[in-house]
Amino acid sequence: MVRFEGGGAGFATFRGSCVNEPVHIPVLADEVATLLGGSGGISRPDGWIVDATLGAGGHSATLLERFPGVRVLGTDQDPQILDVARERLEPFQDRVRLERSRISELSRTLRKLRLPRPIGLLMDLGASSLQLDRPERGFSFQTDGPLDMRMDPERERTAADIVNTWDEGDLADLFFHEGGEGRARRIASEIVRNRRRVAFRRTGALAELVSQVYGRSGGRVHPATKVFQALRRAVHQEGDELLQGLAAADWWLADGGVLAVISFHSGEDGVVKRFLREGEASDRWDALTKKPITASHKEGRRNPRSRSAMLRGGVRRRKAGEPVGEPLGGEGVPPA
Numbered sequence: 001m002v003r004f005e006g007g008g009a010g011f012a013t014f015r016g017s018c019v020n021e022p023v024h025i026p027v028l029a030d031e032v033a034t035l036l037g038g039s040g041g042i043s044r045p046d047g048w049i050v051d052a053t054l055g056a057g058g059h060s061a062t063l064l065e066r067f068p069g070v071r072v073l074g075t076d077q078d079p080q081i082l083d084v085a086r087e088r089l090e091p092f093q094d095r096v097r098l099e100r101s102r103i104s105e106l107s108r109t110l111r112k113l114r115l116p117r118p119i120g121l122l123m124d125l126g127a128s129s130l131q132l133d134r135p136e137r138g139f140s141f142q143t144d145g146p147l148d149m150r151m152d153p154e155r156e157r158t159a160a161d162i163v164n165t166w167d168e169g170d171l172a173d174l175f176f177h178e179g180g181e182g183r184a185r186r187i188a189s190e191i192v193r194n195r196r197r198v199a200f201r202r203t204g205a206l207a208e209l210v211s212q213v214y215g216r217s218g219g220r221v222h223p224a225t226k227v228f229q230a231l232r233r234a235v236h237q238e239g240d241e242l243l244q245g246l247a248a249a250d251w252w253l254a255d256g257g258v259l260a261v262i263s264f265h266s267g268e269d270g271v272v273k274r275f276l277r278e279g280e281a282s283d284r285w286d287a288l289t290k291k292p293i294t295a296s297h298k299e300g301r302r303n304p305r306s307r308s309a310m311l312r313g314g315v316r317r318r319k320a321g322e323p324v325g326e327p328l329g330g331e332g333v334p335p336a
């Protein structure tokens with residue numbers, strides 16, 4: 001017997017009776033396939049698409065099933081999650097290639113592999129349930145674990161490093177701007193006061209401090225949600241990663257290739273919207289979404305995480321004779 005459960009951090013998990021492991025349910029999977037499949041993107045019989053946030057491979061599996069001629073290059077910064085995806089996508093054999101890579105390293109990875117220009121590029125931003133629901137990864141404010149949060153273990157800075165070393169003003173700005181936390185100043189001040197006695201090392205201690213700042217007025221959502229989101233974004237420099245991913249899409253996508261981005265943060269959605277709007281103004285992109293595509297009520301009930309998902313997409317238009325230009329960091333000309 002299998003059942004769906006609302007998981008920690010508002011994420012849905014899928015648990016079997018034998019394997020008590022969280023499984024990530026891809027959000028807006030149909031909508032992503034429809035977006036990527038239109039406008040000459042994936043409907044080309046033999047193209048590559050890049051899933052730059054592969055996770056457990058849910059979106060990639062949907063795309064590989066729906067478009068039999070398509071091949072997928074799946075990249076992720078988390079080596080543990082790549083192992084999960086490798087197992088899941090094994091039935092698709094040589095239609096799949098997996099590489100450990102950050103979004104910001106995409107250009108280098110694509111150049112190394114010498115694939116033709118991709119016909120689709122997907123970024124499903126943020127973290128997977130496989131990361132959020134495992135306390136030992138340090139994302140959970142509901143179950144105690146080390147205050148780590150690194151998806152890529154080679155990143156030098158953990159969430160604890162930020163909490164224990166940033167000055168009060170920087171912490172407050174982080175919580176406010178990256179998490180939308182209304183009590184950012186008070187929380188930052190309490191962190192600084194408390195860490196003089198003992199450094200924060202565990203998620204439980206930080207979650208407890210934020211809960212105390214809120215007292216009994218925390219509401220339905222855990223009071224530490226926004227602080228934890230802000231820390232995760234800082235650990236991974238998520239704003240910068242997105243900008244680099246958009247630049248890579250502009251540089252690498254084939255003529256008619258489709259970009260799809262799912263964000264869970266209004267600031268990120270705004271960045272994608274502006275990127276497509278500016279791309280239209282310079283005749284490089286046609287936006288496919290005037291407003292972000294959001295989850296249906298049915299999907300929202302089945303997978304609470306999908307409720308905050310915003311999907312936008314666009315088609316890259318290459319004019320004959322468009323200057324090739326130099327991509328990020330002068331990384332060379334992609335194959336035709």
Ligand SMILES: C[S@@+](CC[C@H](N)C(=O)[O-])C[C@H]1O[C@@H](n2cnc3c(N)ncnc32)[C@H](O)[C@@H]1O
Pocket residue numbers: 024025026027052053054055056057058059060075076077078081101102103104124125126127128151236241
């Ligand atoms: C929301 S999950 C993707 C889930 C996936 N679409 C699926 O269906 O299973 C986001 C994934 O992107 C990865 N990720 C986030 N930021 C990244 C970055 N800057 N570079 C590479 N991978 C990243 C995370 O490790 C995580 O596995």
